[in-house]
Amino acid sequence: MADSSNENKNLDDFYQSVLSKEPSVRLECFSALENYLSDDDTSLKCDDLPGFIDGLIKWIEGSNFRIAHNGLRALEMLNDRLDSNEFEHFLELVVSVTVDRLGDAKDQVREAASNLLMKLMTKYNPQRIWDLIQPLFSDSKQFRIKEESQRLLIRSLDEFSSSSIQLNKLVPLICKLVSDSNGTVRQQAIDTLVEIYRHVGEKVRGDIAKRDIPEAKLKQLYEKFDDVVASGRMIAKGSDSTDDSK
Known part of the structure; x- marks a missing residue:
């Protein structure tokens, strides 16, 4: 069993515990592994790094939320x-x-998932990660995935700016969610489009008018856009558009 003592010389010392199927072993292992990885001076040597990471992926896939x-x-x-x-x-x-x-x-699992995705965007660039997220998000039947993916997009815009993400790929998906069967998802779609408007600019009105949004919802969105302008909360210049975002 790996522990937090100085006997851990590299990742191999945690390998068997990471691959264990016993919840108690996994939970005990994490405390030591967290301390180990938090120290930038520790070695990342591992004879089977793919196996090590696959073991952690199995933690995430499991039913125990603490282990995930x-x-x-x-x-x-x-x-x-x-x-x-x-x-x-x-x-x-x-x-x-x-x-x-x-x-x-x-909540803590969703937050940890969002934080990891943000870290991946920082390392590999936001668009590359969103290219991987988009099909998973668009095909999902799970309302929380649809809701949290939109929240993640807002975090991405705040952190990296609209120029780092091809919003023209995502706006049509979010417009569809305005009419989702789940009320929380519908409201999040409205909020997300308002945030996109803040970041991208005035031509978002024309962009969403091309989508199949019910007239009452479209009117609601336009009113919210007007409120953003009136309150001075706009980020983008008026010449920007989702069609131009890279």
Whole structure:
């Protein structure tokens, strides 16, 4: 069993515990692993790094929310420490399981999933990660994934700006969610389009008018856009448009 003492010389010392199927072993392992990865001077040597990361992915996929949360945190710390080329091999799978956890019933798991995705955007650039998120988000039947993905988009805009994300790919999806069967998702879609308007600019009105949004909802959106302008909360210049966002 790996512990937090100085006997842990590299990631191999945690390997068997990470791959264990016993919840108690996984939970005990994380405390030591977290301390280890938090120290920038510790070695990341691992004879089977793919197996190690696959073990953490299985933590995330499991039914125990504490272990899933710990797996997300461990991958976030590994992403911080590993060279981008080393972690890149696992990127698509990590994004897939992390987006799935955006639908978790526990707030702390959803927050950990969102934080990991933001860290991946910082390391690999936002558009690359959104290219992986988009099909998972658009095909999801889980209302929390649809809601949290939109919140993640707002975080992305605030952190990286609208020029870092191809919003013309995402706006049509969000417009569809304005008529989603779930009320929380519908409201989040309204809020997200307002935030996009703040960041992108006036031509968003024309962009969303092309979409199949009910007239009453479209009027509501335009009124909210007007409120943003009147309150001085606009970020973008008026010449910007979602069609121009890269």
